[in-house]
Amino acid sequence: MIKKNVLISGGSGFIGKHLTDLLIQKGYSVSILSRSEKQNTEEISYYKWDVANQFIEEDAVLKADYIVHLAGENIAEKRWTKKRKSEIIDSREQSTQLIYSVLKKNNKVLEAFVSASAIGIYGAINGKEICTEETPHANDFLGFTCYKWEESIDFIEYLRIRTVKIRTGLVLGKEDGFLKKLLPVFKCRLGAALGSGQQYMPWIHVDDLCNMYYHAIVTPTMVGPYNAAINDNTNNLIFSKTLAKVLGYSIWLPNVPAFLLRLAMGEMAKIVLTGKRVSSDKIENTGFHFKFKNLEEALKDCLAK
Template sequence: MSLQTFSRSIRISRPASEVFAWHLRPGALERLMPPWERAEVVKHVGVANGARVVVKSKVGPFWPAWDVEHCDVIEDKQFRDVQISGPFKRWEHTHRIEAEGSAECVLTDEIIYELPGGVIGNAVAGGWVRRKLERLFTYRHEVTRADVELAFRYGAVRPMTFLVAGASGLVGGALVPFLKSQGHTVVRLVRREAAGAGEIFWNPAKGELDAAKLRGVDVVINLAGENVAGGRWTAARREAILSSRVAATRTLVSTIEKMKHRPFVLVSASATGIYGNRGEERVNEESMRGTGFLADVCKAWEKETGAAEALGLRAVALRAGVVLTPAGGALAKMLPAFRAGLGGKMGSGRQWMSWIGVEDFVGAIYHAVIDQRCGGPVNAVAPGAVTNAEFAETLARVLGKRAWLSVPAWTLKAALGQMAEEALLSGVRVEPARLDEARYEFRHGKLEDALRHVLGR
């Protein structure tokens, strides 16, 4: 028989009605798409009988579409997805939610599928497909349970309108679906012509943003800024890194000043680079700022953020560590070498790396919005900073490889100059003191757990 069945279940400590409702919200489908996959939701108008979902997935140089239809929807209990066209000969996916008393339920995903080529197709690709499904649904169930239980933990949070600058970036791409799946409305700032009510045009370099279009905004999230690790810091690149952050934040604050009814909070990204190179010293939000280009950029950035306080807003500067996701950033750059068994430490490997999983960075942003104890600088890092050598060993172990190579410091300096000095060979051991005080619960407080989650390992 070439027909195959895959099934996986998870117990969730919330009523079946809440789990079902979460699946119906905008953003839920994007939340369930793992960061190691290159995929894009082309069409999704909700879960209802006859509603269609179209997803494009990258396969080599191609982006084939996968078209499925929702059917057999039973409120609070189940819905099915049936393939109309796509990579499988047959695909039927049943999402079943079974109540376990009034406060718990069991979510089961059951898939009946058939590969092209019949018995031969199953012999060639059957094992690979099953392993892929195991990785996918381990990830999906962890995200579903954590998101649904998170909503209960925060209590009755009213639906809000979030304005997000940098929504198409690495963190923004994860943040927007999360906010929507929690029942909020998201408006993106874009630098092209706005497409519909969910977008507003702005030009931060020229200070252009229409305050009238921000009416009804409750929260402003600022993630805008030129990529720091995009190569050698030439004079032009240094200027772009600094000016992009200062101009974006200044434009947001000056526009908020013109509003009659203002948002109640501005959460703006910053970075642990503000502390400079601190060796073995443990630092928190009360520690002195450091020196260097990155420290100067963060100081200027946070000064613009802090200006919002004079307008009556709570202003939060989230000092991010290395954000871990294979979708981009530092981890994505490391993966090819480590997957080839050619990974290892940089320089001495003794420099400290303060990191945070992308799920927890998104969670820290949301926590900073909800919890009024968060104000001023807040370190967005996991509690377990590691040395660069420890990071390399952990990543290699997760990938089933060895971290036996190292990149000499002189090679990095010759290739990248000051960027290598400050971003790769320097380190800081940062503690999330204010997140701890505000009782933020990390999803992944240990490096290996975070890497296994985002890499599906």
Template structure:
């Protein structure tokens, strides 16, 4: 298949592209700048979201369109301006992918748009699946609502549309794990807040494999949770991380200190949901890393 990807140079994008190339797919990466971009037999670049760019002219034969673009949630304190940028980056990239697909004479068979499990309410007790209520007043939930509403416009074009709701993606160099691991490496790791908050995690390699699985499985559409089948409470995750890194788990960080430091962004650390990948398991997707300890051992092997 020929796959167009927006956000292909990010953490998830690079892992997904590697998985596509391993399976002999062709990749077209949408980028704002063509400078220093090296093309290969199965990778080429197309300019978008910049003046005078007309990506639709070079995407007429794509079979799948994947949008992973969006401003990072954890790269700065959530001021009003920062929150505006987070929402606008997601809406504008999704809106542009819809416009491009509308211009294509032959539509792609599938459109996959990044989303997040932040759409589900915060809870210590409930379990959420794709069929659960997503009504919440949080900034993350409202962001996902707007984001997914934009992505749904692809259905009007007769394109199978999937919202991939990412959990906390674990990888060695990027994502949340390096920040979580740093205190342990400094022998200062411990419980964060109550420690009872759920962490619905997934290994980055399983994310890439799941995206390919969804792309090639025509029955899958709508929201799909990309989380492991075994979420853990944050304190358990910390203890497991400490064990894998051969470090102590002893120094607690109180919730008020995190709120003072991060402000509203502290919800990324202090709140959580127990989210299960019901659709993936129902369609017999096999996780390479279904358990936390084996995922962390692979990352830090």
């Protein structure tokens, strides 16, 4: 039997590596778009692409039955200068346009195109509102970035390809992601809440996120955006106290003042100082089940790996 092939952009990253392992376990062959030359393995084929120069090895797309699109500059890696903001938006739009051009030129029909997006589409705003997939996008930088990201994905849908957008929350995993940045401080027993501590932190375990991508691949009724985060009312103070508890102590330091975070991070501090709740009803109504819905259990699992 010929295995179905899944092409992953951004497959060398944190989420991509976990997803690759899962798809191989599920019996798929995996191809990965990479900016550098890599040696193929028995299970993974690598293809080169260069988004800035709009180059891609077209065989990667032509061979694919499904594409999972994870590529994009890390939004929390550098300060948000004007240049950096353009890089963040361009990396998402241009990478999608490159794949679209190959699909259109070759009249290639995929079984599904599943793309990353983010709950940042609802904005860097504090509030108790529970955002659903029908909530309008915000007009700040995060909201606009995610809106343009999803708008670029709509062009794939115009090719009559089933298109799914996974609006991701804060991803928990030991190797990388949000938790990795916190662990050095918290392991030294210097953990503290940030700003008011009341900002919501919709989170998701990396295993659940990868299972959601797989669920999107195998569920032909899934179309459009889906929130990928637990709605358990976790705010920054609760998160900080829970992480400290899992590491064996109680938080004793006062909250880190918001103005210090703004001095250190500039406008990017909004990522850690703001947050809204999101609903997971839509994805769960498709039959998807979260393995980790309890924050303490999720953190224990991440730290045990």
